[in-house]
Amino acid sequence: MIRAALIGNPNVGKTEIFNRLTGLSQKVGNFPGVTVEKKAGMLVHRGREIEVVDLPGAYSLTAHAVDELVASDYIVLERPDVIVDIVDGINLERNLYLTLLLLEMDANLVVALNRWDMVAARGMEIDIEKLSELLGCPVVPTVAITGCGLEDLKDSIVDAAGQKRAKGQGAALNYGDDIEQLINKVEDVIKECTALNGRYPERWLAIKMLEGDERVMEQTRAILSSSQLADILSIIEAEEAAIK
Amino acid sequence: MSEYAENLSSALAQRRYERIASIVDAAVKKGRGEIFTLTDMLDQVFLNKHLGIPIFLTVLWTMFQFAFAVSEPFVVIIEKIFEMLGAWSGQAISDPHLASFVSLGIFGGLGSVLVFIPPIFGLFLALSVLEDSGYMARAAFVMDRFMYRLGLHGRSFIPLMIGFGCNVPAIMATRSMDSEKDRMITMLINPLISCSARLPVYVLIAGALFGAAYAGTAIFAVYALGIVLAVATALIFRRTLFRGEPSPFVLELPPYAVPDASSSILHMWSRGRMFLKKAGTIIFGMTIIVWFLSTHPWEETSGGQVIAESYIAWIGHAIEPVFQPFGWDWMAAVALLFGLVAKEVVVGTYGVLLGAEEAGLGEALVSQELFTPLTGFAFMAFVLIYVPCVATIGAIAKETNSWRWPAFALVYQTALAFIVSGVIIAAGRLVGLS
Numbered sequence: 241m242i243r244a245a246l247i248g249n250p251n252v253g254k255t256e257i258f259n260r261l262t263g264l265s266q267k268v269g270n271f272p273g274v275t276v277e278k279k280a281g282m283l284v285h286r287g288r289e290i291e292v293v294d295l296p297g298a299y300s301l302t303a304h305a306v307d308e309l310v311a312s313d314y315i316v317l318e319r320p321d322v323i324v325d326i327v328d329g330i331n332l333e334r335n336l337y338l339t340l341l342l343l344e345m346d347a348n349l350v351v352a353l354n355r356w357d358m359v360a361a362r363g364m365e366i367d368i369e370k371l372s373e374l375l376g377c378p379v380v381p382t383v384a385i386t387g388c389g390l391e392d393l394k395d396s397i398v399d400a401a402g403q404k405r406a407k408g409q410g411a412a413l414n415y416g417d418d419i420e421q422l423i424n425k426v427e428d429v430i431k432e433c434t435a436l437n438g439r440y441p442e443r444w445l446a447i448k449m450l451e452g453d454e455r456v457m458e459q460t461r462a463i464l465s466s467s468q469l470a471d472i473l474s475i476i477e478a479e480e481a482a483i484k
Numbered sequence: 485m486s487e488y489a490e491n492l493s494s495a496l497a498q499r500r501y502e503r504i505a506s507i508v509d510a511a512v513k514k515g516r517g518e519i520f521t522l523t524d525m526l527d528q529v530f531l532n533k534h535l536g537i538p539i540f541l542t543v544l545w546t547m548f549q550f551a552f553a554v555s556e557p558f559v560v561i562i563e564k565i566f567e568m569l570g571a572w573s574g575q576a577i578s579d580p581h582l583a584s585f586v587s588l589g590i591f592g593g594l595g596s597v598l599v600f601i602p603p604i605f606g607l608f609l610a611l612s613v614l615e616d617s618g619y620m621a622r623a624a625f626v627m628d629r630f631m632y633r634l635g636l637h638g639r640s641f642i643p644l645m646i647g648f649g650c651n652v653p654a655i656m657a658t659r660s661m662d663s664e665k666d667r668m669i670t671m672l673i674n675p676l677i678s679c680s681a682r683l684p685v686y687v688l689i690a691g692a693l694f695g696a697a698y699a700g701t702a703i704f705a706v707y708a709l710g711i712v713l714a715v716a717t718a719l720i721f722r723r724t725l726f727r728g729e730p731s732p733f734v735l736e737l738p739p740y741a742v743p744d745a746s747s748s749i750l751h752m753w754s755r756g757r758m759f760l761k762k763a764g765t766i767i768f769g770m771t772i773i774v775w776f777l778s779t780h781p782w783e784e785t786s787g788g789q790v791i792a793e794s795y796i797a798w799i800g801h802a803i804e805p806v807f808q809p810f811g812w813d814w815m816a817a818v819a820l821l822f823g824l825v826a827k828e829v830v831v832g833t834y835g836v837l838l839g840a841e842e843a844g845l846g847e848a849l850v851s852q853e854l855f856t857p858l859t860g861f862a863f864m865a866f867v868l869i870y871v872p873c874v875a876t877i878g879a880i881a882k883e884t885n886s887w888r889w890p891a892f893a894l895v896y897q898t899a900l901a902f903i904v905s906g907v908i909i910a911a912g913r914l915v916g917l918s
Binding site for chain 1: 510
């Protein structure tokens with residue numbers, strides 16, 4: 241069975257896509273420990289069973305809002321085989337922020353470029369191949385309200401599940417030498433910690449620590465030794481001043 | 485968060501935006517630039533300063549009309565089927581215990597609630613269509629200025645609208661509000677928005693007492709009363725418990741879309757399913773209890789024939805004095821008592837208690853002279869306001885992570901129910917109604 245999760249900014253047509261994909265097979269529950277509603281459903285495509293989980297809508301993945309926390313925890317801890325990021329074609333600038341964060345998490349990403357009809361209606365032209373190449377993941381144009389492109393999306397989910405992404409391939413974003421250097425240093429300390437090995441994507445963890453993400457700090461505090469934690473903090477503090 | 489994180493995270497975010505800009509630059513051709521789309525045209529009208537609110541009210545009224553008018557024939561059909569099944573099972577089953585249980589408990593009690601599947605689904609369908617078309621977000625936008633003056637946040641509006649369907653998802657929907665004060669106010673006033681569970685009570689009482697010509701108006705009046713009370717309560721809370729200005733409101737307006745039939749129906753189904761589940765569990769369970777209490781002790785009630793001798797009559801008479809000033813009898817008292825669990829049970833209780841009657845439930849209410857139009861309307865108002873149902877209390881407890889707020893909601897609403905119903909009765913008597 242392929243485990244897929246849908247994610248996207250609020251109001252991009254995520255619910256319509258989820259409904260179209262799973263039809264009447266939906267089960268409603270809660271994400272563990274919180275009251276955020278979790279919807280899951282099944283579909284079969286090309287003989288493969290796909291379980292689809294609908295993650296809460298989110299603009300980013302910080303620890304401030306419950307919804308965003310649930311989404312990021314699910315991706316990091318449950319490790320779904322494929323993440324489908326639903327992107328509003330007419331609001332690419334805003335929507336791609338979440339996409340970049342997902343790539344950073346080493347998520348096995350498929351981008352559904354929704355509202356494709358509106359893109360044409362507004363006289364915009366999006367080069368799908370180029371976009372796919374720049375993001376380093378498949379991009380499928382869809383129109384959720386008519387169901388257009390959903391067969392291609394299912395194909396992409398099955399294909400993506402077949403080829404697990406190599407680790408670190410998600411580094412679509414180079415933050416520039418100064419920050420990259422800092423990320424590498426923190427990553428080195430993290431890699432030394434055997435207890436942490438493989439539990440989280442190292443680069444993502446390093447970036448989260450640089451951002452001072454409360455949730456990540458809390459989760460890693462138990463695993464990293466206090467000297468390692470102190471190392472990381474001192475690296476960050478020493479270099480931080482140089483970055484603007 | 486320490487200072488380094490503050491600086492670093494903004495540096496990281498900035499680099500991400502730079503990257504996005506370069507991606508968009510390489511992959512997107514802007515074409516003819518901004519064109520005047522159909523969405524823009526519609527927004528010129530729907531978001532118009534003067535037309536916006538009248539249009540919204542018209543849409544709201546149409547939504548209720550649609551939900552009730554379309555469902556009306558189906559309600560009659562289902563009602564007849566349950567009446568026939570009830571009468572038939574009362575005679576066809578030889579074991580008197582079982583016959584009484586099936587005809588009164590199941591077909592009388594549960595049946596009287598299931599009759600309301602059509603209007604409830606109709607209402608959910610109308611809500612789904614409004615949401616899927618993109619109008620709901622406009623309504624929130626239009627109402628924002630008005631709501632702001634009332635000390636409410638524009639974003640409160642969508643949870644309040646969802647509340648017409650069910651208060652539980654409405655309270656969950658307040659999660660999208662980032663100001664804790666705004667969110668608390670919205671949660672606490674939400675139960676005053678009349679959910680679909682209360683609809684069966686209104687339809688039963690208004691249909692019986694006001695006749696076909698005025699029933700619709702009476703029901704609309706109760707809905708309006710709920711809205712007025714919600715607004716007034718919000719104002720009071722804003723001035724006392726949660727002082728301060730509502731936070732600014734940023735809302736993304738999705739483009740309009742023709743709602744797709746299958747997705748709207750699916751939307752309706754996923755909400756309506758909750759009602760069916762509730763009918764099969766809580767409401768059914770409560771009807772069994774009501775049936776048992778109204779037909780036992782079996783000997784004294786001569787096999788459920790003489791309700792006056794049953795446990796439920798005993799309970800009813802014990803709490804009747806509380807409601808006597810409103811002119812309600814012991815049946816109303818027990819109906820309200822069991823309705824604490826879920827408000828549909830008010831109707832279910834009457835279904836069991838009066839189910840033995842030959843005629844329909846509404847006619848039985850009239851022929852037994854249980855209500856006058858005045859006391860009936862006060863009863864509708866009481867059902868609207870008094871304690872939110874168990875599920876709503878649970879939702880408030882979960883979302884506020886405390887038992888203090890649900891307890892507060894319970895107390896203030898019950899007090900408010902007594903006050904409002906009292907005022908209605910007093911005002912009515914003052915102008916000479918009985």
